Amino acid sequence: MSERRRVALAGQQNAGKSTLFNLLTGLTQHIANYPGVTVDKKSGRYVHGVRTFEVVDLPGCYSLTSYSPEERVARAFLLEEAPDAVVNVLDASNLRRGLPLTFQLLEMGVPVIVALNMMDVAEGRGLEIDLAALERRLCVPVVPVVGRKGQGAEALKEAIAAARDTRPATLNYGALEPAVEELQALLADQHALCDLSARWLAVKLLEADAEAENLLARRLDNPHPLLDRAHRLRTAHGGAERTADRIAAARDSLAADIVTGCITATRAGHVPMSERIDRVLLNRFLAPVFLVATVWAIYQLSIVQGYELTKVTWPLLAGFRNLAAGVLPDAGFLVDPQLRSLGLWMVDSANTLLNYVPIFLILFALIAILEDSGYMARIAFILDRILNRFGLHGQSTLPFILAGVFAGGCAVPGVMATKGIPDARARMATILTVPFMNCMAKIPLYTLLINIYFPETKGLMLFYLSTITVIAALLVAKLLTTSVLRGHETAPFVMELPNYHLPTLRGVAQRAFDRTWLYIKKVGTVVVAIAVVIYVLLQFPGVAAERQLAYQARAETAIAGFYDALEGNPHRAAVPDQAALVDLVNAYTAYRAARLNAGGREAAMAIDERFAETHPAFVPFVLRSREADAKRAGRALKDLANTRTTLRREMRQDKIESSFLGMIGRGLEPVTQFADFDWKINVALLASFAARESSVATLGVLFDQDDGQNRTLEDRMGAEQAAEGRTALSAVALMLFFALYPPCLATIIMVRVQTDSYRWMAFAIVFPTLLGLTVASAVFTAGSALALTGLQTMTAVYLLGLALLLLVALPKPWMRLPVRSPVAEDTP
Template sequence: MSSLNPSSRARLKVALAGQQNAGKSTLFNALTGARQHIANYPGVTVEKKSGTYADGDLKVEVVDLPGTYSLTSFSLEERVARDFLLREKPDVIVNVIDASTLERGLPLTFQLIEMGVQVVVVVNMIDVAERLGLKVDPEALAAQLGVPVIVCVGRRGVGIAELRAAVRQMASCAHVRSPKIVDYGTLEDSIADIERRLEESSVRPAGISSRWLALALLDGGSEAETLLIGPAAERQAIAEAARSARETFGLSAGTSASDHVIACRLRHALDTIQASVQDRRRGLPISERIDRVLLNRWLAPVFLLATIWAVYQLSIVQGYELTKVTWPLLASFRNWASSVLPAAGFLTDPFARAFGLWMVDSVNTLLNYVPIFLILFSLIAILEDSGYMARIAFILDRILKRFGLHGQSTLPMVLAGVFAGGCAVPGVMATKAIPDPRARLATILTVPFMNCLAKVPLYTLLISMFFPENKGLVLFYLSTITVVVALLVAKLLTVTVLRKMETAPFVMELPHYHLPTLTGVLRRAFDRTWLYIKKVGTIVVAVAAVIYVLLQFPGLSADRIAYFQGRAEASIAEFHNRMAGNPFAAAVPSQERLIDLINVYTAYRAEKLNAGGKGASDALDAAYASRHPEFVPFLLRRGTDPNARKASSALKTLADERKTLRREMKEERLTVSALGRIGQAMEPVTRFAGFDWRINVALLSSFAARESSVATLGVLFGSDDGEAKRLEDRMEAQGRTNYTPLTAVSVMLFFALYPPCLATMIMVRLQTASTRWMLFAIVFPTMLGLAVAGTVQLTGWALALDGLTTISVIYGSALALLVVVGLYRSPREVWRTVRATPATINTRETAT
């Protein structure tokens, strides 16, 4: 590395390297603030985060490298981090280590120092280590490593100034060091031989330590050989010498050179810790004592299932009760919107009114579930902050491996909604961290099966309608059967179309348990709920506008309009006949005044239904009597005046007939609309699954945004004028489509397996760089969902089962299949296990 004088150079490049969960991102944010840029490394899907900060006359560029435990290129992250360090040649590497897990972070530190680059070690989260009884001596650690050591508490900004000063100082160092940090024992002779060959040849790239490259050739194999440059003959000779040395060492030592290197680094890490850390812990740390119970082989699944059950019981089952409080508020808002929009016509409304109420109904249907999401997100935040969410990943890793997935597939699934509180978009994005292509692609294709946040409204709607006494059980079925299906599909994919792809080892870091803070939980819950509300206000509203157009076009024919107009005129004539000779008929001398009367009556009845108690009802009567004194005889039946009773009766009959006509016109208009015809055209295919054209339309709209399914049902089963009923009540009142609990089960299971929304499909295209896989992600789940929905209908019909029994049978069958597939091991897997040596297994587990 060339000499760098900060006083004469205006720019530095600094790389942040370290293991996952060590606080690199926190330090990155503390250093760069808002001056950040996020992109992908060229040719790969790993995220590249960079930013800048000013230090006097210097402009420092900071690059946050992917979290990694080594530079041996087992995973994509390791290759990206290693290639960046070798090719970009940063002026300083800031190695971030978790103070409470030094033994896992120091092996990477040794590799970075062995590269011969300028390294500053940051021992982060020193406060956590001290609470655990660990006291790190930075001076002693610096003496052991031969590089500066800074202690930090990144989240509080402690040590940031010292870190910047150390970066500036190290950037001015001119020499390339090749220290012998770790003694590799019996491998040292081979290292020295390869190192000598590298020095005598021209294959070593400039600025790379010969010792590090020799170790890489002995440890990393073919991946390290790609680093060599120069004449092919020299490169081949060096590679052959390294391969021969590895084979010779393996035969003599009884273990591979790679495993030996890992063991030596771990041993040296423990020696370094013993010399620089005072361990004042008494007995096992509390986190380990808790894990002995929660991660017990037999108890862990029980706690996990109990946690899922509790989350659903508290959020959706109990949270649903709160919607009985919020809905009257939303209904009042609809009544207010109805009052300020242009007045309704007798049969048809002005566009502004029809479109405005359409939007209000779409949004209200979804906002009614906000209490559920507040509780759900609070519970998820508690799981995250406490540290149990990472344990869930650890527990599920044992299962994922049996189905061809990777341990790091857990995080995408959690983000996508294992607890029905995620989103498939970040779930697919999180697959970037999965190191091997096969598990990554299998995860991308199965993550959308998780119960994302947007699926919850439809689940809640149908369960509250058809399974009010068994909400918790049905929600438990839905929350877990999606995981079951995802695992089965992943296994199917990995033994068929993905069977030739490679796999890679898995490394996981379990954080210490923490007591969640009330402010942290509430902030996370409100932030996530606000994101949901913003989504309702943007995507769902946009989808609702498109659906409105598609459901209005092309409209009723002239003949049908004339037919309904004739019936309307007949009902109006009947009203006037009944009002003949009635002195109150003078209040409606014209058609316009009659429509005004009906609209006032409709609004009055709506507000009357929402009036709480006799006092509120009397106040409402007084308000309408003051605003519309001429209509009082029609609205309020006072005294024994026969003319008032006749006027009120005639108006009620006319209003009821008008409501019937408007409802019939709406249903016919929806039926002949563009979207209605598409839904009907699909019925020959979906009928065996129990779906009618309305369900088809709702499912089609959900492809743009999952929430739109409920919003579309909300307008397909729209409120009549003067009504502000919940969607459940409207669907039951208009239930001429013969929906049954069996239909609800079919719809929910199809919806769980149905292709993800448009945004997720775009993300699948970006992550796979393949239109073919994106189309597969649409077609395959659709066929699978229809098959499952059809099986529900066939099972329920053939065995004469109700909805709850049918979903129980389907769930039990899927679970039994999962157990059979999970327990089955192919002869190749058995042979691979037999061939694995105990030393290899134990060393890898220790490294992990």
């Protein structure tokens, strides 16, 4: 059995760490999450000699402080897992930026190997690096690599295999050095801390690191003398903030000294290619143009083209549903066995989510390209100042675009795209406001109501709806970040503009597949519980016994009519009893579903042949024939199947009205009456929780029509609503509520996945419901009191929202007052 060793990859973002991880591990990778956080945990393995090496790719971070989840996760792994070696990945073209993290790793006392990546970029910029001098200064092996070209992989593996505990050089903190040494000596005497680097812990205590103080509290029976001494030492040097600044300055000074002694610039005055590109892409006039073009391309490729790909994947999912339907117990004529109903409900719920897979593959690939190329940081740089006024982050832009800033997006990939936002508070605010955007599933209800109540002003109403959601999202984000999210941690905003790089096809594909697979696995575990709850609420307690008897009587009449139509027909022998008749109807339904998903004439002919083999006795009823008796049998079956479909549809409507969800709809009328919602609107809104499209479909069932009529839903709903006294003002209240309504089931699942919290999932349901109902009720009440029309009310709401947005966004006068220090006043 080979010896197994654990290796950690540590480094800053954009240093090529993921590329080296893929280079070392190949396809033997696993992606999950660290417990309690949504930070990716990537691990893989490779074999070198007689040893198997497990490689763990730590989250990219700039330091080992406790400001962000990534930093805490990386530090906790190094402290608790004690890897056999740490590969510190540095960008050779920007060595000074990465060395401060190297110093902190060395202080922790772990065996370190420096992988000097992007050597080709450094050479292109005319930087000559003295590797031997760098090794002497750091006292650790330094291996030059070019990750994206695979150069240096074997040398790196050899260095990892030879890694051993060393005594690396330590950083001298100047005036703070006596304080560090004093704390180091005190910590070294604590037996409970013998597995930790006393020097590293001493520096952290001087930085007033909260996690380091908690570590002492957990390990020591009485940590107060040490904590008190650290506090006194910090105070003697100007306080915690000034001490932390001096420590950071000492690291930067040493990094600058090492760079000066180990790197020679042979092309002085040369402007790097990245800087030349930024002069165009970050130009104050051209930057917005390139940003809009980039976002438009991402939207078109992921959402639009991704949905085009679902035309290919959906037949596969539909085929899987047909397969599941064949395995589950057979359907009854009117009522299906519960096992079949629940099974197909689960399959349909899963298919709804799996249908997003093509979108995610494209989306994650494009995000990987933006990240690896370096442009993602530029997007945050361009928009951060504006979004920051509302508690958001520059990287909140992409989620909002994907969710549908104007119309046609989807909240599921929008929530999924928040994963890369480093600021915890801004990330949560983005997750909770992304569903306000105009996903494609909201458009049918908007279109229905606008066609009924605003046929002359369609364009203006669509403009209002498409932009007021953005206004609402920004205002709500500001509200959340100053209230319920105020306690969330915010990492100091570090804006780094890395060099531009050409992404590798392998790296982009690997990350796209990894993230998509993680989505599939996580959603698959959560969707089961939620789908079962929705199923129970819609299915039970079921249709009343007397109405069930009435449906059964109509079904028996239709069956008797079918047998009457087959009187004297030789094909009647194929259905001697009702059990055989149910088999015939089910076979016919399955055949029609298979033909509907057939991909061409040859596939349809194959389905016909397969049906003839499996159901030879039913062929005259189902397959086309010129025989007169077969034609009569086919017509009789078609009439019976249509009657069955109608009865089942009516039973579903009856079941909705009498279900727990339907009773809830009626029970909510005393509350929703202030927004002018009746029980039918309530049921449609509740049903749309499973899928936004269900709102219009449910309204189509609830606003039914008499036999022989063929009126559109707009005509039916408009006439009935007008008869009940509802006007365009009611439609405005409903559209505003729907814009702020809680996310659909798929999005709620993604909120649960991204926040890893059922509490926040519940908040994402309750808060928008209360907000939407409050806004809708206030708008309807105020509009009625002022006798405003629907258009006048919508215009007033829009202008009010715009005024609030500007009020929040504009700098406050007292914030613009100059603040002068005494030193500044004395300076001439």
